[in-house]
Amino acid sequence: xxxxxxxxxxxxxxxxxxxxxxxxxxxxxxxxxxxxxxxxxxxxxxxxxxxxxxxxxxxxxxxxxxxxxxxxxxxxxxxxxxxxxxxxxxxxxxxxxxxxxxxxxxxxxxxxxxxxxxxxxxxxxxxxxxxxxxxxxxxxxxxxxxxxxxxxxxxxxxxxxxxxxxxxxxxxxxxxxxxxxxxxxxxxxxxxxxxxxxxxxxxxxxxxxxxxxxxxxxxxxxxxxxxxxxxxxxxxxxxxxxxxxxxxxxxxxxxxxxxxxxxxxxxxxxxxxxxxxxxxxxxxxxxxxxxxxxxxxxxxxxxxxxxxxxxxxxxxxxxxxxxxxxxxxxxxxxxxxxxxxxxxxxxxxxxxxxxxxxxxxxxxxxxxxxxxxxxxxxxxxxxxxxxxxxxxxxxxxxxxxxxxxxxxxxxxxxxxxxxxxxxxxxxxxxxxxxxxxxxxxxxxxxxxxxxxxxxxxxxxxxxxxxxxxxxxxxxxxxxxxxxxxxxxxxxxxxxxxxxxxxxxxxxxxxxxxxxxxxxxxxxxxxxxxxxxxxxxxxxxxxxxxxxxxxxx
Numbered sequence: 001x002x003x004x005x006x007x008x009x010x011x012x013x014x015x016x017x018x019x020x021x022x023x024x025x026x027x028x029x030x031x032x033x034x035x036x037x038x039x040x041x042x043x044x045x046x047x048x049x050x051x052x053x054x055x056x057x058x059x060x061x062x063x064x065x066x067x068x069x070x071x072x073x074x075x076x077x078x079x080x081x082x083x084x085x086x087x088x089x090x091x092x093x094x095x096x097x098x099x100x101x102x103x104x105x106x107x108x109x110x111x112x113x114x115x116x117x118x119x120x121x122x123x124x125x126x127x128x129x130x131x132x133x134x135x136x137x138x139x140x141x142x143x144x145x146x147x148x149x150x151x152x153x154x155x156x157x158x159x160x161x162x163x164x165x166x167x168x169x170x171x172x173x174x175x176x177x178x179x180x181x182x183x184x185x186x187x188x189x190x191x192x193x194x195x196x197x198x199x200x201x202x203x204x205x206x207x208x209x210x211x212x213x214x215x216x217x218x219x220x221x222x223x224x225x226x227x228x229x230x231x232x233x234x235x236x237x238x239x240x241x242x243x244x245x246x247x248x249x250x251x252x253x254x255x256x257x258x259x260x261x262x263x264x265x266x267x268x269x270x271x272x273x274x275x276x277x278x279x280x281x282x283x284x285x286x287x288x289x290x291x292x293x294x295x296x297x298x299x300x301x302x303x304x305x306x307x308x309x310x311x312x313x314x315x316x317x318x319x320x321x322x323x324x325x326x327x328x329x330x331x332x333x334x335x336x337x338x339x340x341x342x343x344x345x346x347x348x349x350x351x352x353x354x355x356x357x358x359x360x361x362x363x364x365x366x367x368x369x370x371x372x373x374x375x376x377x378x379x380x381x382x383x384x385x386x387x388x389x390x391x392x393x394x395x396x397x398x399x400x401x402x403x404x405x406x407x408x409x410x411x412x413x414x415x416x417x418x419x420x421x422x423x424x425x426x427x428x429x430x431x432x433x434x435x436x437x438x439x440x441x442x443x444x445x446x447x448x449x450x451x452x453x454x455x456x457x458x459x460x461x462x463x464x465x466x467x468x469x470x471x472x473x474x475x476x477x478x479x480x481x482x483x484x485x486x487x488x489x490x491x492x493x494x495x496x497x498x499x500x501x502x503x504x505x506x507x508x509x510x511x512x513x514x515x516x517x518x519x520x521x522x523x524x525x526x527x528x529x530x531x532x533x534x535x536x537x538x539x540x541x542x543x544x545x546x547x548x549x550x551x552x
Contacts (some may be wrong), residue, residue: 003179005159006076007186007222012036014456017197019227021065022234022245028065038140039072040550042151045142046073049135053078055106055154056162058099059208060086060114064229066137066445068217070109075160078152079106082162083208084173085530086114097130097162099172102406109135130323148312157262162406163210163320170506175320184399185206185214185323186222188371192328193253193283195219200280201228202217202246204235204260209289209530216255220417225253240274243303246277254281257288261299262469268302279307287325289534290436290454291336292364293342293469293531294461310334317367317436318424323400324376327434330370336366339431342514345437346450348380349391351428361514364427364435374398377420388429390400391437432541442537444475446484446516461514465502466492472527474541478519483517483548486510487544490507491527499523522547 011032018031030038051057061067067083074081076402080305083210084099086092100108106471108538109133111119115136122129161177189195201220204210220227226254235242242264246254251263300310311332339361341352353359370376377385378392386392399419405412427436438452445451456473472489488506492499501520509517520546528536 002183004159004182005078005153006074007035007183007218008039008072008150010171011221012226014224017226018070018226019229020247020249022228022230023065024149025234025241031220032061032103034524035069035072036207037148039069040151041143041146042069042140043073043077043151044146045149046079046135047077049107049150050133051077051107052348055079056082056103057106058096058103059083060096060108061137062086062231062233063139063232063316064090064207066140068139068229070137071207071213072219073149076151078158080159080162082164085208086110088114088117090121090125093118093130095172098408099174100131100412102174102408103162105360107129107131107135109131109137110532111138112136113256114163120181127233129269133384137321139495140439145197153486159404161213163208163213164406165320171408175402176406177323177402180399181323181402182214182218184373185325186219186398187221188373189215189325190223192325192371193219195223195225195253195284199223200228200249201255202228202230202242202251203255204232204242204247205255206232210234210286210318210324211255211257212318215285215549223285236263239267240269243278243306244274246281246304248276250280251279252280252282254284256284256286257534258286258291258295258469259289259534261282261286262292262295265298265302266467269303274306276303276306278303279309281308281312283331284313285316285325285328286313287318287328287367289314290438290440291335291367292468293335293363293365296335296443298398298468315365315367317425319425321401321402321405321421322396322398326374326396326400327334327368327370327376329366329433337363338366338435339363342455345354345391345426345452347392347426348386348485350389351391351430363456364436365439366430367436368433371400372432374400376429376434379420379422384427384437388432391426391428392432393422393440394425394436396423397421415515444484444486446475446486452518453516454487454516456516459510460488460490460506462513463505463509466490468507470527471506472535472537472540474537476541476543476544486516488518488521489524489527489540489544490521491524494523496523 014032061125162174164172164174174297203216207213289350311334314329316325316328341360342362344352375397379395442453453473457471458470470491507518507523528539
């Protein structure tokens with residue numbers, strides 16, 4: 001079977017295509033052949049420092065050029081890259097320590113800035129070094145003085161990549177991916193998206209996440225696509241730059257979770273004039289979190305005058321345990337949603353279609369059909385396969401599924417106990433397409449009834465008094481009253497007196513739509529999100545608990 005190493009080696013003579021790194025509004029270009037040769041030199045540097053096949057190498061790098069070269073060097077040398085989000089706070093430092101311990105990692109590669117931060121935290125906490133072997137790389141200028149490292153053979157059973165996410169408890173969870181997992185996913189995405197070397201792709205999502213690393217970079221590398229990479233910091237500070245570069249480089253593919261489109265909308269200036277041409281864009285992937293067609297349509301509404309086609313955006317569904325995206329809506333067709341009654345959304349219920357204007361209506365987005373090497377089954381709570389139109393637990397099987405995870409409690413050799421992997425998501429199939437209605441971990445029970453946090457947040461959005469997506473619903477158990485309580489946290493910039501007026505409207509609307517009593521509506525400065533834009537609900541619950549303690 002073809003391996004990830006083979007995919008990189010197949011680019012070794014490609015001089016006409018490559019990767020353009022956008023750094024501080026300047027462009028640095030390397031052909032695929034350049035990156036291959038430079039990565040071999042970096043491999044030599046790493047091998048001289050003791051790195052060998054099978055070593056876990058944790059990346060703590062913000063520099064995209066360094067990160068990509070490190071990724072290639074590790075894959076070519078048989079070491080296992082572990083890109084991990086970094087942060088300059090004690091919480092992240094202790095999370096990194098857990099990752100190191102769960103893998104028994106061999107090395108951490110970082111820059112001097114982050115190395116100094118780690119030393120400060122260790123001194124402050126009177127703590128020993130969390131890993132003995134660190135390699136400091138601030139830039140790659142030294143590569144011109146290096147020879148080429150030794151390429152190591154790898155096979156389909158080999159572990160080639162570990163990607164970490166915070167699990168349902170907030171503890172880091174490492175997903176082990178094999179050559180078979182990654183290559184099967186890449187080939188499935190290639191056929192599903194119709195990717196070829198004629199494409200040009202632009203990405204801002206981090207290389208610590210499947211969106212940036214596998215869906216964008218490795219799939220584009222396999223197809224020798226022209227890649228353009230902008231730092232996430234530049235995107236967050238000025239989302240309009242993303243569209244500027246899409247126009248400038250005649251991009252055909254864009255990638256972003258729902259959060260990215262909303263950030264662009266919120267920061268777009270309608271008063272400015274932009275000379276953008278987006279007519280070359282044929283594919284925009286929207287995934288990684290629940291998708292809002294309202295946000296997608298607003299995004300298109302702003303950019304249609306620049307030539308953006310309404311049918312260019314497709315809705316995707318995936319998870320790290322399945323390597324990347326496993327289903328996507330039909331290409332060259334506008335996003336599609338249906339409306340179902342909220343009281344028929346529990347496992348085993350048959351969906352009931354209603355009009356958009358029905359007070360019971362909940363929108364659910366079509367995320368299409370499966371990629372090859374992945375099969376879907378919708379199951380009830382005892383494992384029976386449900387027919388089309390019945391709500392159930394989303395289960396998957398196929399070559400793209402990981403069979404090992406790393407946790408703080410040890411290694412789990414198989415992610416799933418039976419033939420299928422239970423994704424933790426709930427949804428249904430309708431007219432042969434998959435619809436995701438929610439995540440079980442984002443469900444709470446109040447007065448004996450199940451509610452999804454997303455449904456509560458949609459009720460807030462319907463008021464149209466705050467920006468779309470500015471609320472977070474969390475639940476907490478009140479020990480004194482022995483009841484579950486619903487808390488609404490809202491990110492907004494209004495006066496305290498004005499918010500007092502609005503919070504009553506929020507509680508009343510949620511009660512009207514869902515029949516739930518809201519215990520508290522709280523104004524906050526910022527919703528905590530991952531780098532890829534997902535709301536960090538566990539952190540928001542902790543934030544609220546601390547708020548209660550401080551006010552008691």
